[in-house]
Amino acid sequence: MSIDHERGxxxxxxxxxxxxxxxxxxxxxxxxxxxxxxxxxxxxxxxRGTVDHxxxxxxxxxxxxxxKGKGVYVFKRS
Amino acid sequence: MSIDHERGxxxxxxxxxxxxxxxxxxxxxxxxxxxxxxxxxxxxxxxRGTVDHxxxxxxxxxxxxxxKGKGVYVFKRS
DNA sequence: TGGGATTTGTTCGTATGTATC
DNA sequence: TGATACATACGAACAAATCCC
Numbered sequence: 001m002s003i004d005h006e007r008g009x010x011x012x013x014x015x016x017x018x019x020x021x022x023x024x025x026x027x028x029x030x031x032x033x034x035x036x037x038x039x040x041x042x043x044x045x046x047x048r049g050t051v052d053h054x055x056x057x058x059x060x061x062x063x064x065x066x067x068k069g070k071g072v073y074v075f076k077r078s
Numbered sequence: 079m080s081i082d083h084e085r086g087x088x089x090x091x092x093x094x095x096x097x098x099x100x101x102x103x104x105x106x107x108x109x110x111x112x113x114x115x116x117x118x119x120x121x122x123x124x125x126r127g128t129v130d131h132x133x134x135x136x137x138x139x140x141x142x143x144x145x146k147g148k149g150v151y152v153f154k155r156s
Numbered sequence: 157t158g159g160g161a162t163t164t165g166t167t168c169g170t171a172t173g174t175a176t177c
Numbered sequence: 178t179g180a181t182a183c184a185t186a187c188g189a190a191c192a193a194a195t196c197c198c
Binding site for chain 4: 005010011046047048050067068070
């Protein structure tokens with residue numbers, strides 16, 4: 001999975017979809033932290049603001065919760 | 079009403095509160111557009127992204143609606 | 157006790173794309 | 178066509194919280 005700037009779909013939405021898929025597949029596991037914002041920036045070649053936007057979507061969807069200074073954690077599926 | 083960067087409360091929240099008060103008082107009227115992002119930037123000395131954040135709060139609260147390419151409009155109170 | 161590294165939160169600056177008038 | 182305005186996206190900087198040594 002990678003980002004395509006020419007696809008019309010916003011980059012932050014593409015990144016959110018990548019993370020959703022990784023959560024759904026179990027690649028990102030409950031009670032474990034996602035890669036840090038810095039790591040996501042480097043891995044996907046996007047800006048920090050774009051990462052924040054994607055994470056905000058996952059928070060609104062109830063997929064993750066954030067602990068400031070620690071990381072972004074995956075909720076256990078109900 | 080003005081922004082105080084030393085108050086601890088995020089500037090975007092302060093700006094949102096200013097706009098809420100102006101809506102509540104009737105200074106900003108239903109079906110009329112808010113001042114543009116650029117105007118808010120100049121009037122309150124904040125950044126465009128901060129204005130966007132404040133406006134996003136008002137949207138989530140159902141106080142305003144956005145017409146892309148036109149402006150941010152105040153909902154009529156129910 | 158303290159300092160450094162890491163991570164998220166917030167803010168500011170700038171630019172481009174798209175839609176409306 | 179040009180001006181206006183929101184959405185998106187890049188980069189940069191500092192603060193706050195956390196962790197480890």
